Amino acid sequence: MSATSGYAVREAGVVVIGSGLAGLVTALNLARNAGRAGPVVLLTKTEELPGGSSLHAQGGIAAAIGPGDDAALHAADTVAAGAGFVDPAIAGLLTREGARWVRELIGEGMPFDRDTHGAVCLGREAAHGMARIVHAGGDATGRTLVTALARRLRESGAVRVETNAFATDLVLGGGRVRGVMAHHPEGWVLHRTSRVVLATGGIGAAFARTTNPAEATGDGLALAARAGAHLADLEFVQFHPTALAVDRDPAPLLTEALRGAGATLLDGRGRRFMAAEHPLAELAPRDIVARAIGRRVAAGEAVFLDLRPALAAKPGGFPTVLALCAAHGLRPFEEPVPVAPAAHYHMGGVVTDAAGRTSVEGLWACGEVACTGVHGANRLASNSLLEALVFGARVAEDLAKAPAVAAAPFALPEPPRVAGRSAMPLVDAMAAEARRVLYEGAGLVRSGAGLRAARARLDRIGVMLEGLGTAPAVSHHDVRRWGEARNRALVGRLLLHAALGREESRGAHFRSDWPAENPAARRHTITLNDLSAPVTALAVAGDPASGDAACSIL
Template identity: 70%
Template sequence: MTSPTSSIPYEVRDADVIVVGSGLAGMTAALALAPRAVTLLTKTADLPGGSSLHAQGGIAAAIGPGDRPEDHAADTVSAGAGLVDAAMAALLTRDGAECLRAMLADGLPFDRDADGAPLLGREAAHGAARIVHAGGDATGRTLVTALARRLRATPSVRVGTDAFAVDLAMRGGRVCGLLAFQSEGWVLHRAPRVILATGGIGAAFARTTNPAEATGDGLALAARAGARLADLEFVQFHPTALAVAADPAPLLTEALRGAGAILLDRVGRRFMPDEHPLAELAPRDVVARAIGRRVAAGEGVFLDLRPALAARPDGFPTVLALCAAHGLDPFREPMPVAPAAHYHMGGIVTDADGRTSLEGLWACGEVACTGVHGANRLASNSLLEALVFGDRVARDVAARTLPPPPPFALPAPPAVVTGLGDALLDAIAAETRAVLYEGAGLVRDGLGLRAARRKLDRLAAALDSLSDAGSGHLPTPEAIRRWGEARNRLLVGRLVVHAALSREESRGAHCRTDHPLPDPALDRDAGRSADRRTLTLTDLAGPAGPLPGDAACCIP
């Protein structure tokens, strides 16, 4: 933690359970915990937030005629390139099918045919049509908006918006609360149970499909507290982000290719059949690199949506609106596309019930590493994971009896850059994103990764030097968010680069040109050593090492 500003007071609130994050996983957990008292904190201005809101794809579940959870699990294992935990994949697909059936019976607004049966689509690397959609290509928005309405009507859940989680509060090696900055100032939430559901790290990269809030906050919180992390090098790049000047990059959903859209090179030739037997329905890492090679060579790549639009005229309203917003007409010509950071397979190591290596801390959704995604997530398994493990975490939290945190001396809040530091903070954040995208992006090598590590270490030192330890003034929420996100991006970036340097092979979404082949000894079935799968903050030893700003909020 940066130097304290002890003259600034803050409020202490006691809670039974704290949920951090307002996407599908966090809201699922909070709702499933009712009527237990829950405090849900989100740094967004309102519910819902995070990537779930922007998910165009659907939810994969084996609920169609002839389909089985075992088949879905086999596809999940195959897509994960040798690193999927088969037992966790079986749990995900079994519980997921049951969850989707329950949600359909509960009347949630999924797309259905004239007889009321769910419409099932097919996406890349799935062996069957098992993707359930809601609102066409607005599945995430439709579901989380419905859940947000339910959450607001649940009296046992107290929602704190514009609340930036700064550090986990630790005492004796266990999590005993959370330090946050809210509209009323610093708040220490004392609680024996904290659930992190903060989403991914996409906005740590210069080009991403993720919303601005996806800055790896939960991963950084857990890392500073000493939690075990895993598979951080595996960042999935979505193959078909619209290649326009926009941040985040508009996403052209996987379902388009599932409905018949085809990829064309600069001369209008379809090239994916030469890259993989499944052509446009190959695993995402294969499609992304095929596009990325051409884009890096200065050649445009285009997605012809017209076959998909003809097959499903009313199926892609979000895509049509995105194209129109950028002056593009997909009915007349193919759309320019390029890969963009999209999903993080790594995260905080959890068991089947979302328990982390720290007593009192659970994680679910994209911030967690359950082992179900391995080196490459299967399309439309992310919303499914959020639903399944959000519910499992809630049940485990409700069943655990933990004593309330004991009385303790109040720690001083961190010093935060204010005023004159804003421009420099923005510059550090922008440079961090550029360094990570260039050095640890779609294709990597040792030279580029080591250069990225040196640059990120220097940026981290620069950020730490901006600590405003003597002002004694209460910072603004905007200053806290600016500083906190810059701090978190840097830590996440350093962790991803470290993990990518450590994995000297190419596998799934992790592609190293200096180690182009997978190492069979690192397949899960071959038995991976624990130190190759997991790391903690102490593994960041390097020229700068863990900085003072990387320390957790420890309570005496």
């Protein structure tokens, strides 16, 4: 390690940012090919492994491994759920390779739930034509899976894991990635590398009501946007229909597997209503179920989920759900529990090819932060963990074949100037306001007027947050608070811009002023330059893209 400009410089072959399923799978597969990939560093802003939304995933992994099922049927369901915007070739790739990876995990002894005969249990969820969802630990699939993989990663000793590391910017030079600027408890560090993988998860915590953990602030999307990457499908945000309607942030999630096992939705008078909304009733696509519940909640009517049929059908199958209900004084064995929709999953993200490569040279992405084209306008249930498995492995395979680029001499950039301690109350207030504005302006039902008002407000918040950046060195906690607020505002602005441009209703995107689907509509790709007030990216001296002769903040 060397030091210059008041911060440390650490060399790496590959830097993986994120410690959810996608990041762990990428890092583990890179570790197996460490000789070819070079030294691997995993950065995570959490205090320990694992982190991210994967840890909290109650749903399972969709895989065509059961009798009578095959990858083509799974791909067809994926395409149908995506409302016309799924790339069929990528869907086929996902389902073929996904089935292989799940079988491999089973063969390696991953503790998937089994029946009394030892066969892996297969559940059914919304919009799936077959029972093809594997679970581990009942409704604790995500935690079971990523905990096991994190243990393998630690035991491998082949990856340097740096926790409490908040990446603020990608460093660019000569038209490609040259490193990652991150703040650690000991101060600023430039991780110098020509290959970076974004596996940072989604943007759910940019909304005031979400099932996502607090760290899901859209950091990877913001990093990529500031680096000039192409982004797509940002307007498509899936709201989970059945979050517990209790005063808690994030909102506790009641897995869709409950409805797959027979749980029913009831209105305020105790009547089932989904059969009148869709032929699949409670197993209709998520956007339809979420809006059906949302309309009633918006009208002041309570909506309930009767868990008793599911609890009877799968005794011991939902320990996480039962613990959540108990923590909030609810009695699901005796009466239905209150539910309401909450922001859950982002179908959009950084555009990648089938190997996870983005439009920025030296930058890969996988997991929820990426937009592979497999989810379209509405993700099929339990395809998200599958996508992380498949594309995390594909990114690692591609990196093993992609040689590191020799470091060209350049002047090191200055770290970003962040808000100081005295400004933190204002930063926190703007972050909370940004979440509220995005949830109200780009929630389940949108309109042009609402989107424009929200965009104007977030534009002002974004400019104010950038303007607060005055201190080069502050506490690690304050850097993260300011950085996350900055990222929330940016991804919100990008999402609102994309939603305004989609003048139709499709999948998870519903416009009250454009309620019909436009058959001629196409997917939208945007960059940061499409916003009227671009924000900054770190650049190094001599970068042709910067037009600047000295290291700078663009």
